[in-house]
Amino acid sequence: MKLTNKILEGDVRAAARLMRDIEDNAPAAIKELESIYLHTGTAHVVGVTGAQGVGKSTLVDTLISTFRKENMTIGVIAIDPTSPFTGGALLGDRIRMQKHSLDKGVFIRSLATRGWGGGLSKATTSMIHIMDAMGKGIILVETVGAGQTEVDITKVADTSIVILTPGMGDEIQMMKAGLMEAADIFVINKADKEGADKLRHELEVMLGMKSYLPNEWKPSIVLTEAVHGKGIEELMEAVLSHREFLISSGNLEKRRRQRVKLELTEAVESSLRNHIYQQIDEGDYLERLLDDLVQRKTNPHSAALQIINQFGK
Ligand SMILES: Nc1nc2c(ncn2[C@@H]2O[C@H](COP(=O)(O)OP(=O)(O)OP(=O)(O)O)[C@@H](O)[C@H]2O)c(=O)[nH]1
Numbered sequence: 001m002k003l004t005n006k007i008l009e010g011d012v013r014a015a016a017r018l019m020r021d022i023e024d025n026a027p028a029a030i031k032e033l034e035s036i037y038l039h040t041g042t043a044h045v046v047g048v049t050g051a052q053g054v055g056k057s058t059l060v061d062t063l064i065s066t067f068r069k070e071n072m073t074i075g076v077i078a079i080d081p082t083s084p085f086t087g088g089a090l091l092g093d094r095i096r097m098q099k100h101s102l103d104k105g106v107f108i109r110s111l112a113t114r115g116w117g118g119g120l121s122k123a124t125t126s127m128i129h130i131m132d133a134m135g136k137g138i139i140l141v142e143t144v145g146a147g148q149t150e151v152d153i154t155k156v157a158d159t160s161i162v163i164l165t166p167g168m169g170d171e172i173q174m175m176k177a178g179l180m181e182a183a184d185i186f187v188i189n190k191a192d193k194e195g196a197d198k199l200r201h202e203l204e205v206m207l208g209m210k211s212y213l214p215n216e217w218k219p220s221i222v223l224t225e226a227v228h229g230k231g232i233e234e235l236m237e238a239v240l241s242h243r244e245f246l247i248s249s250g251n252l253e254k255r256r257r258q259r260v261k262l263e264l265t266e267a268v269e270s271s272l273r274n275h276i277y278q279q280i281d282e283g284d285y286l287e288r289l290l291d292d293l294v295q296r297k298t299n300p301h302s303a304a305l306q307i308i309n310q311f312g313k
C-alpha cells in the first residue's frame with residue numbers, strides 16, 4: 001500500500017503512477033485501489049457532457065478558476081474517445097489547462113476509452129476514487145462526443161451538467177441519447193450566438209410539461225459564454241445549490257447507493273467473467289461444450305448455467 005498513503009497526502013505523482021498501473025491492469029494496483037476506496041465518499045462528482053464542440057473544455061477550464069477562487073479543490077477527468085478527429089481539440093485542451101498545472105489544488109488527467117467497448121470504464125471510476133481520496137472537493141468529468149459513455153457518466157455523477165448550444169439542433173440529438181432526463185443543470189453555452197433565448201424557451205417548455213414533487217429537483221438552466229467567462233459564477237452557484245438540495249433532501253444518499261450498486265454489479269460481472277474464462281480456457285471443457293452446441297445437443301442458456309455450476313464455485 002505504498003502508493004495509497006502518498007495519495008492520501010495528495011501526492012500527484014503517486015496518483016498518476018497508480019492510474020497508469022490501473023490502465024496497465026497491474027495486479028498490485030487492485031490492492032491499492034481496495035485501500036483507497038475506504039477513504040472515498042467526500043468528493044462531489046460533476047458530469048459535464050454534450051455533443052462535440054459545444055464548449056465543454058472551455059467551460060471546465062473557466063469553472064476550475066471559479067471554484068478555485070472559492071478555495072475549493074478540483075479534480076478533472078477528461079475522457080478521450082481516442083478518435084483521430086479530436087486530436088486537435090485535445091491538444092488545445094492541454095495548452096489551455098496548462099495554466100492550472102502549477103496549482104496544487106487542481107489535478108487534471110485525460111483517459112483513453114478505446115478498447116472498453118462503450119460504457120463507463122473501470123479506469124474512469126477508479127480515477128474518480130483516487131481523486132476523491134486525494135481530497136479533491138469537486139471532480140469534473142468531461143465526456144467527449146455523444147454515446148453510451150455520456151449516458152453512463154450520469155449514473156455515477158452527483159450532478160449532471162448537459163451542455164447545449166443555440167441553433168445546432170442539439171436538443172433533438174440529446175433526447176435520443178436519453179440525456180435530457182438525466183440533466184440536473186442545462187447549460188446553454190455560446191449564448192453570444194443567435195437563438196440562445198429560443199433554446200432557453202424550448203427547454204423551459206419541456207421542463208414545464210413535467211410536474212415536480214417537493215423533494216424532486218427541477219433542472220436549472222444557465223446561459224454561459226465560456227470563451228468570455230460569462231455566466232460561470234452562476235453555473236458554479238447552480239452546482240452548489242444542487243449539491244445542497246441533494247444533501248438536505250436525502251437524495252444524495254439515494255444516488256450514492258445507486259452508484260455503489262452499479263459498481264458492485266459491474267465488479268461481480270467482471271470477477272465472474274475473469275474467474276470462469278481463465279478456468280475453461282485451460283481444459284478442453286469449452287471445446288466439448290462448443291461441439292455440443294454446434295450439434296444442437298444443448299443450448300447456450302443451459303450451457304452457460306453448466307459453466308457457472310462447474311467453475312463458479
Ligand atoms: N462563440 C462562442 N464560442 C465558444 C464559446 N465557448 C467555446 N467556444 C468555442 O467553441 C469551440 C469548441 O470549444 P471546446 O471547449 O473545445 O469544446 P468541447 O465541447 O470541449 O469540444 P470537444 O472536446 O472536441 O467535444 C472553441 O473554438 C471555443 O473557443 C462561447 O461561449 N461562444
Ligand SMILES: [Mg+2]
Binds near residue numbers: 056057093
Ligand atoms: Mg473538449
